[in-house]
Amino acid sequence: xxxxxxxxxxxxxxxxxxxxxxxxxxxxxxxxxxxxxxxxxxxxxxxxxxxxxxxxxxxxxxxxxxxxxxxxxxxxxxxxxxxxxxxxxxxxxxxxxxxxxxxxxxxxxxxxxxxxxxxxxxxxxxxxxxxxxxxxxxxxxxxxxxxxxxxxxxxxxxxxxxxxxxxxxxxxxxxxxxxxxxxxxxxxxxxxxxxxxxxxxxxxxxxxxxxxxxxxxxxxxxxxxxxxxxxxxxxxxxxxxxxxxxxxxxxxxxxxxxxxxxxxxxxxxxxxxxxxxxxxxxxxxxxxxxxxxxxxxxxxxxxxxxxxxxxxxxxxxxxxxxxxxxxxxxxxxxxxxxxxx
Numbered sequence: 001x002x003x004x005x006x007x008x009x010x011x012x013x014x015x016x017x018x019x020x021x022x023x024x025x026x027x028x029x030x031x032x033x034x035x036x037x038x039x040x041x042x043x044x045x046x047x048x049x050x051x052x053x054x055x056x057x058x059x060x061x062x063x064x065x066x067x068x069x070x071x072x073x074x075x076x077x078x079x080x081x082x083x084x085x086x087x088x089x090x091x092x093x094x095x096x097x098x099x100x101x102x103x104x105x106x107x108x109x110x111x112x113x114x115x116x117x118x119x120x121x122x123x124x125x126x127x128x129x130x131x132x133x134x135x136x137x138x139x140x141x142x143x144x145x146x147x148x149x150x151x152x153x154x155x156x157x158x159x160x161x162x163x164x165x166x167x168x169x170x171x172x173x174x175x176x177x178x179x180x181x182x183x184x185x186x187x188x189x190x191x192x193x194x195x196x197x198x199x200x201x202x203x204x205x206x207x208x209x210x211x212x213x214x215x216x217x218x219x220x221x222x223x224x225x226x227x228x229x230x231x232x233x234x235x236x237x238x239x240x241x242x243x244x245x246x247x248x249x250x251x252x253x254x255x256x257x258x259x260x261x262x263x264x265x266x267x268x269x270x271x272x273x274x275x276x277x278x279x280x281x282x283x284x285x286x287x288x289x290x291x292x293x294x295x296x297x298x299x300x301x302x303x304x305x306x307x308x309x310x311x312x313x314x315x316x317x318x319x320x321x322x323x324x325x326x327x328x329x330x331x332x333x334x335x336x337x338x339x340x341x
Contacts, residue, residue, distance in 0.1 A: 080138070
């Protein structure tokens with residue numbers, strides 16, 4: 001079968017690799033769509049140490065079941081599936097507590113030396129597969145993984161009905177968080193970013209107020225739009241000092257911030273502002289098995305509209321070129337998805 005093999009920093013090769021066979025409890029999937037994640041691009045550049053050559057990247061994927069291994073009984077060949085991309089043991093302390101995403105023996109597909117889905121086929125445990133509705137394209141189905149990240153982050157913000165919410169950052173996770181916030185019936189959604197094109201997309205996806213802090217006074221705009229109170233919740237989806245400071249400064253007294261962004265290991269914030277205004281800060285990382293399941297259900301039922309995020313669909317053979325483009329000249333691309341049409 002064909003796959004894209006990472007052979008070192010900035011070296012991806014489209015080549016033949018051995019075919020895969022499902023083991024007990026596994027299913028073999030024809031990969032119909034796989035998204036390029038920002039972490040994949042960082043791995044491609046050799047910046048993270050979390051891609052060990054030679055290996056196949058790709059952890060945002062959906063596909064068609066083509067074969068089942070012994071003991072796999074939930075799915076049949078021809079079934080469509082979105083995939084939870086973490087193999088978990090089910091026996092360790094974290095799994096027994098329901099936190100399978102923190103499994104002490106986990107194997108994440110497309111990470112370290114575990115082959116992922118930039119290939120024609122992949123085998124995964126059947127327990128990691130969830131039915132994908134016929135009306136949902138495989139490309140949209142591949143967004144389940146980043147959507148689950150956003151969904152978990154937004155859940156930390158609590159009940160948002162009738163409240164003012166700020167989203168800082170309109171990359172993939174920020175825009176998916178916008179879709180999740182929209183579903184919670186807030187009074188007003190404000191979005192901040194330096195990219196006018198991404199802000200326009202946020203507007204199309206339901207943002208009520210878009211703010212480019214490079215062109216207008218951020219704090220003034222927030223106060224104008226919230227009756228001079230500030231927002232009830234702020235979701236930061238970048239992970240850098242300027243954007244974290246924006247999110248915190250926009251909060252009303254007693255407001256809640258959720259940090260999903262994970263760009264820089266250290267940021268500078270005004271601690272006295274947090275203390276004297278009794279602000280809350282929640283960190284959010286990855287997602288749980290049940291949250292992934294909930295997201296699949298919401299998307300299958302038409303509750304979430306995430307299709308506008310897909311900037312480009314490409315073939316498996318084009319993947320190396322688009323990794324290079326996203327690493328060095330991304331332009332206005334947001335989400336690039338490999339699809340097998």
